[in-house]
Amino acid sequence: MxxxxxxxxxxxxxxxxxxxxxxxxxxxxxxxxxxxxxxxxNRYEQDGFRFDTGPSxxxxxxxxxxxxxxxxxxxxxxxxxVRLDPLFEYRFSDQSRFTYSSELSYLTAEIERLTGSTEDIDGLYRFLELGAKLYNLSEKTFFDRPPLARPRFKDLSLLLSAPKRHAWSNYKKSVQHHFKDPRMRQVFERYPTYVGATPEKAVGTLALIPYMELAFGGWYVPxxxxxxxxxxxxxxxxxxxxxxxxxxxxxxxxxxxxxxxxxxxxxxxxxxxxxxxxxxxxxxxxxxxxxxxxxLKSDQRSMSGFVMLIGLNKKLKNIRHHTVCFSEDYNREFSQIFNERRFPDDPTVYVNIPSVTDPTTAPAGAESVFVMANAPADPSAWTPEFQAEAVRRVQARLTASGMPDLFANAQFVEYWTPARLESDYSAPGGSIYGQVxxxxxxxxxxxxxxxxxxxxxxxxxxxxxxxxxxxxxxxxxxxxxxxxxxxxx
Ligand SMILES: Cc1cc2nc3c(=O)[nH]c(=O)nc-3n(C[C@H](O)[C@H](O)[C@H](O)COP(=O)(O)OP(=O)(O)OC[C@H]3O[C@@H](n4cnc5c(N)ncnc54)[C@H](O)[C@@H]3O)c2cc1C
CATH class of the missing domain: 3.50.50.60 (FAD/NAD(P)-binding domain)
Structure with missing residues (x-):
């Protein structure tokens, strides 16, 4: 039957x-x-503009x-x-910029240019080696079956073969051990946000994320x-x-x-x-x-996000598909999100412009622009007044990072707050990745x-x-x- x-x-x-x-x-x-x-x-379409509202x-x-x-x-x-390369342009609060490529020779030359030394190139290789070991281990255990479902001696020996100190300790400490330049630290401390976590509380095992991105690529679908x-x-x-x-x-x-x-x-x-x-x-x-x-109690929730979809009436010059404009104080930003549970005063802003790679996503002479800042998974703050204040903070960061004024030339802006993620998809508190x-x-x-x-x-x-x-x-x-x-x- x-x-x-x-x-x-x-x-x-x-x-x-x-x-x-x-x-x-x-x-x-x-x-x-x-x-x-x-x-x-999901996606949003208006006036010939097409946006992915979630993954980019x-x-x-x-x-x-x-x-x-x-x-x-x-x-x-x-x-x-299509495999995107470079993956990101990073803009730091000291006005320096860094192009993050999955082409290792290009990436290492960029690190030397940015930091003026080869020290962090060695750190990168060691960090990626750690990530590769953890990825291979996860493929055979965590990614393959339910946890503790069928404990096997093989699993135990695999776990014991993992690099101890940096894999099982704190993620941020591991980044600080491998990288000396504060900007390189900021680049690699961002990876726990891929699962809605702060580097401060994430485990070193998440070193597998930057490894996966570099080794298998970051992809876009035309x-x-x-x-x-x-x-x-x-x-x-x-x-x-x-x-x-x-x-x-x-x-x-x-x-x-x-x-x-x-x-x-x-x-x-x-x-x-x-x-x-x-x-x-x-x-x-x-x-x-x-x-x-x-x-899922509120302090167990992964981060949410504040997303702005901008139908931009203008073509931008010298812009990448993905740009990250870092806040001045990353520690403070995470502390405001996770400890004070409020939208940060100075948010790191992620700008994704798929029309750079894929002209079908915007009318001729225009760009479809996705802007996102991390936010606590708490829908209660998002009144219309607070949303206007959050936009002001995002704009301030974009301006300070030398981005063109995306809002001045907007044909429209569509907003997605944690409250909308909760109401449309029943995501607890608008949390994007469930339990943190x-x-x-x-x-x-x-x-x-x-x-x-x-x-x-x-x-x-x-x-x-x-x-x-x-x-x-x-x-x-x-x-x-x-x-x-x-x-x-
Ligand atoms: C802004 C944003 C950016 C992101 N960026 C990335 C990225 O760059 N890369 C990446 O890999 N991932 C990214 N993600 C995460 C990714 O989108 C999610 O991890 C993934 O899509 C979640 O899939 P899911 O199967 O858990 O289902 P969900 O997307 O959570 O869907 C659950 C479905 O269940 C429905 N549902 C819930 N309750 C009920 C009910 N009672 N009755 C009937 N239906 C119900 C909901 O309406 C929903 O359609 C992003 C997400 C967001 C929001």
Whole structure:
């Protein structure tokens, strides 16, 4: 008899799991509360401008290859992803600039130019060596299966073979050990923000992120990264999955401690053999009044963001696809976000202009500009008055960093605050990566892929194992599909 699964949410993880399960012979229905698929990986279009509202850079493209192969499609041929080089232009508060390339000879020459010494080039090599060891270790353990699911002697020996001091200690200390120039430190301290964490509290293991980016590249998909979702949705539908939009799951139905289906906002009670939630376990905890999921308290949430999408009526000169304008005091910025839980006075501002690489994203003579600053995962501050103040701080940083006035020539600006991320995608507090990867616990003991109290209820996506970010969300779909498959096939 065909077994049935409801997937709660059509985010990247929900769609990927639906594809994997339907190809294992399951009958799958996806229930999405919003009007379209994608979740945080989404897009916005206005007046001929097209923006990705979420991810602007994808890494580990081979993980996307594996998923699309399940649907019989070659990811590279279908989407033609392009490897961006240089990856970033960094602008520091002392007015110096640094071009970050994944071409090592170029990168090392830039380090020598910026710092006037070769000392940090040695540091870079040692830091990347550490990242490579940690990546290889993660591939065989953390990225491959549920934590502690099948403890093996092999895992233990792998763990013991990891470089001890800098891998298992604090990320910021590790960066400070490897790099001497304060600007190089700032560049590498930024990487924990890829998972919504502060370098101060992240573990050294996150050194694998800059390694992955340099070794496997940072990629863009012409037409917009949202094309990944559109293609994936097509594959899922062709394989026989039904996706129902504008249907919010309001409760998980249970009998004798097992999930037997879902209750919906449309008043339906739907039965299935299993339920897979792409909603954060914290969100499931809230809607089920603590019956299922895991509470995500405000101090356990990864960062959110304040995003401005600018339809710019002008072509910019001498500008990169990705620019990062660093704040003057990175420590203070993180302290304001995580300790004081407020939007920073002087935010680091990330500017992504895909029309530099891909003219199809903006009308002729114009640019589509995505501007983002990190913010605490707390929607309460975002009144219209506060939003205007946050824009002022972002503008001040852009001006101080020598960026052209993006707001003066704006045809329109569309704002995404933590409050909108929470209301549109049920991201707790607007948190982008679910539970924050701080310390050992936060990084390695993430909310479980299988509910701890309710049988037949599983989780997929950035809020569970291995964590947030597009490739890890796809790994989560691989692991949970295997867990479901192994228990019942
Ligand atoms: C501004 C921003 C920038 C980012 N930049 C990058 C980047 O450069 N690179 C990168 O790799 N990643 C980036 N990310 C992170 C990346 O987008 C996420 O990690 C990933 O898309 C999350 O996928 P997910 O499967 O966890 O699902 P989500 O995107 O969280 O989707 C969950 C879905 O479930 C639905 N849902 C929730 N509750 C219910 C319910 N009760 N009933 C029905 N449906 C429900 C939601 O509406 C949503 O569609 C960024 C994200 C944002 C917001």
């Amino acid at each position: 065909t077994r049935t699964a409801f997937v709660v949410g059509a985010g990247l993880g929900g769609l990927a799991t639906a594809l994997r399960l339907v190809h294992r012979g399951w009958k799958v229905v996806v229930l999405e509360q919003g009007p379209e698929p994608g979740g945080k990986l 850079l994808i890494t580990l493209p081979h993980v996307f290859d594996r998923l699309f192969a399940i649907g019989g499609v070659d990811f590279r041929e279908r989407l033609n992803p 037409g917009g990264i949202y094309r990944i979702v559109q293609e994936l949705r097509n594959l899922v539908i062709q394989a026989g999955v039904r996706i129902k939009y504008n249907v919010a799951v309001s409760d998980i139905s249970t009998e004798n401690g097992s999930a037997v289906g879902v209750e919906t906002s449309t008043g339906d009670s739907l039965k299935s053999d299993i339920v897979v939630s792409n909603a954060d376990p914290g969100s499931i905890h809230r809607i089920t009044n603590g019956k299922a999921g895991r509470e 990867s701080h310390g050992w616990r936060g990084t390695f003991i993430r909310p479980s892929l299988k509910d701890r109290k309710i049988n037949n209820l599983y989780y997929v996506g950035g809020g569970t194992h291995p964590g947030g970010g597009t490739p890890t969300v796809l790994m989560s779909a691989e692991i949970v599909s295997d867990v479901i498959g192994n228990r019942s096939e």
